[in-house]
Amino acid sequence: xxxxxxxxxxxxxxxxxxxxxxxxxxxxxxxxxxxxxxxxxxxxxxxxxxxxxxxxxxxxxxxxxxxxxxxxxxxxxxxxxxxxxxxxxxxxxxxxxxxxxxxxxxxxxxxxxxxxxxxxxxxxxxxxxxxxxxxxxxxxxxxxxxxxxxxxxxxxxxxxxxxxxxxxxxxxxxxxxxxxxxxxxxxxxxxxxxxxxxxxxxxxxxxxxxxxxxxxxxxxxxxxxxxxxxxxxxxxxxxxxxxxxxxxxxxxxxxxxxxxxxxxxxxxxxxxxxxxxxxxxxxxxxxxxxxxxxxxxxxxxxxxxxxxxxxxxxxxxxxxxxxxxxxxxxxxxxxxxxxxxxxxxxxxxxxxxxxxxxxxxxxxxxxxxxxxxxxxxxxxxxxxxxxxxxxxxxxxxxxxxxx
Numbered sequence: 001x002x003x004x005x006x007x008x009x010x011x012x013x014x015x016x017x018x019x020x021x022x023x024x025x026x027x028x029x030x031x032x033x034x035x036x037x038x039x040x041x042x043x044x045x046x047x048x049x050x051x052x053x054x055x056x057x058x059x060x061x062x063x064x065x066x067x068x069x070x071x072x073x074x075x076x077x078x079x080x081x082x083x084x085x086x087x088x089x090x091x092x093x094x095x096x097x098x099x100x101x102x103x104x105x106x107x108x109x110x111x112x113x114x115x116x117x118x119x120x121x122x123x124x125x126x127x128x129x130x131x132x133x134x135x136x137x138x139x140x141x142x143x144x145x146x147x148x149x150x151x152x153x154x155x156x157x158x159x160x161x162x163x164x165x166x167x168x169x170x171x172x173x174x175x176x177x178x179x180x181x182x183x184x185x186x187x188x189x190x191x192x193x194x195x196x197x198x199x200x201x202x203x204x205x206x207x208x209x210x211x212x213x214x215x216x217x218x219x220x221x222x223x224x225x226x227x228x229x230x231x232x233x234x235x236x237x238x239x240x241x242x243x244x245x246x247x248x249x250x251x252x253x254x255x256x257x258x259x260x261x262x263x264x265x266x267x268x269x270x271x272x273x274x275x276x277x278x279x280x281x282x283x284x285x286x287x288x289x290x291x292x293x294x295x296x297x298x299x300x301x302x303x304x305x306x307x308x309x310x311x312x313x314x315x316x317x318x319x320x321x322x323x324x325x326x327x328x329x330x331x332x333x334x335x336x337x338x339x340x341x342x343x344x345x346x347x348x349x350x351x352x353x354x355x356x357x358x359x360x361x362x363x364x365x366x367x368x369x370x371x372x373x374x375x376x377x378x379x380x381x382x383x384x385x386x387x388x389x390x391x392x393x394x395x396x397x398x399x400x401x402x403x
Contacts, residue, residue: 042084044077062089069096083144087154095149108150109134109143111190115181123276125267133174137162142178147185152195159199168202175201209380210342211353212236220342223335228328230296231305231319232347237293239351239369241265242344244278246319250299258291262370266318273320283370349380356384 042060047070056077057068071077083092116130134143141158142150155178162171179196186194212220217236224232235245243265252261263284267276278284297304303318325344333341342350348369355365366377 042081042089044074044081058084060084060089062093069093079144086141086144091154095145105146105148106190107143108145108147109139111147111185112138112178112181115184123267125274125276129173130177133177137174138178147190150182150195152199155196155199159201163202172201175199207343209349210340210346211384212338212342212346212350214354216336216338217347217350220332220336220338223332225328225332228324230293230298233293234289234297234305235344235347236351236354238287238289239348239355241279241283241348241370242321242324243267244283244370246303246305246321247275248304249302250304253294253297253299253304255291255294258288258294259286260289260294261286273318278370280370280372282367282372285367285370287368352377352381353384356381 042058045057045059046054047057048054055070055072056074057070058077058080059066059068060081061067069080071080080092080096083095086092087095112134116127116134119127119130138158141161142154145154155175159171159175162174166174175196179194179199182191182194182196185191221229221232231245234240235242238245238260240248240260240262244262247264247266248260248262252263253259254261262278264275265278265283266273298306301316303316305319306316307319307323321344329344352365352369355368356362362377362382363374365381366374369377371377
């Protein structure tokens with residue numbers, strides 16, 4: 001168990017048998033579910049005063065002991081019950097003590113819904129991701145908390161609860177979205193400070209890049225099916241992202257000039273694949289590719305690169321990454337028996353390394369790859385640029401030895 005933030009499907013409760021003592025039954029439930037789960041099951045009971053007027057008791061367990069709180073309004077009771085079941089009784093009581101009228105206060109879920117609905121300049125796929133973050137991750141755990149009662153501890157526990165099931169990168173994406181939404185609340189005067197700022201996230205252990213030598217790429221490409229070899233050669237020659245290369249049309253290539261115009265890419269969402277702008281503004285670019293590589297391509301169809309037409313897919317449809325990986329790429333990697341197994345994206349890294357080793361300046365590499373910032377290029381590939389490092393060392397040496 002990850003604590004109170006873990007999503008739980010409750011198993012069936014043990015049945016109380018006739019004549020079984022209540023205390024013994026409760027002990028059996030604790031053994032069956034665990035005490036922290038029992039504490040989070042709140043319920044509402046309607047009671048009546050001596051004059052006949054109703055009030056509502058919210059029943060819950062705190063530290064293993066049955067207790068309750070009473071309110072006059074049914075909506076308030078439902079809110080308290082929901083809060084206890086979502087964030088646990090201890091935190092719920094903290095919130096309820098400072099919330100005189102909790103149903104009238106802006107909640108975390110309401111603010112984030114407002115934030116998503118008023119975003120501009122964001123593509124449909126990103127909005128779908130944000131909706132999913134709110135629905136599946138933020139809403140169930142932090143949603144009912146009044147916005148101005150949200151604490152850094154709440155967010156830290158939320159992050160901690162995701163660590164067993166999600167990758168550090170995914171957690172960072174979800175935390176980043178939440179932090180951005182809370183930052184907008186600060187700007188709007190709804191919060192004094194952003195409680196998500198500075199919350200420590202799990203460390204990401206990114207897969208190490210594979211840089212192929214010329215000989216290793218030749219060996220690998222030789223194991224690729226012959227009909228696909230022009231495609232893999234184009235990937236390493238252009239440094240394109242797979243989603244960019246598969247979105248190219250024949251008229252995006254100028255064979256005489258030896259250039260390729262990259263202006264769209266495939267995105268995958270709930271409704272399948274759709275065309276969208278590339279990853280960043282600088283990803284829209286025109287690059288030079290060797291004419292020898294471009295001469296090997298087929299310009300007769302709607303798409304520059306098409307699938308083989310086998311199976312359920314019609315001849316001439318665009319390449320889909322999952323099928324290409326499973327049917328073409330990984331079988332070739334297995335046959336090549338290289339020292340390390342490269343991903344398709346490592347052809348992009350290989351392209352960058354070949355340019356840098358040939359003395360191409362990093363700003364030119366940046367523009368070719370479509371990096372938004374030169375910082376990205378330096379961080380990823382700066383260690384390869386020994387030419388610049390040696391030039392810097394030679395400059396200092398010349399200064400020291402000059403007469």
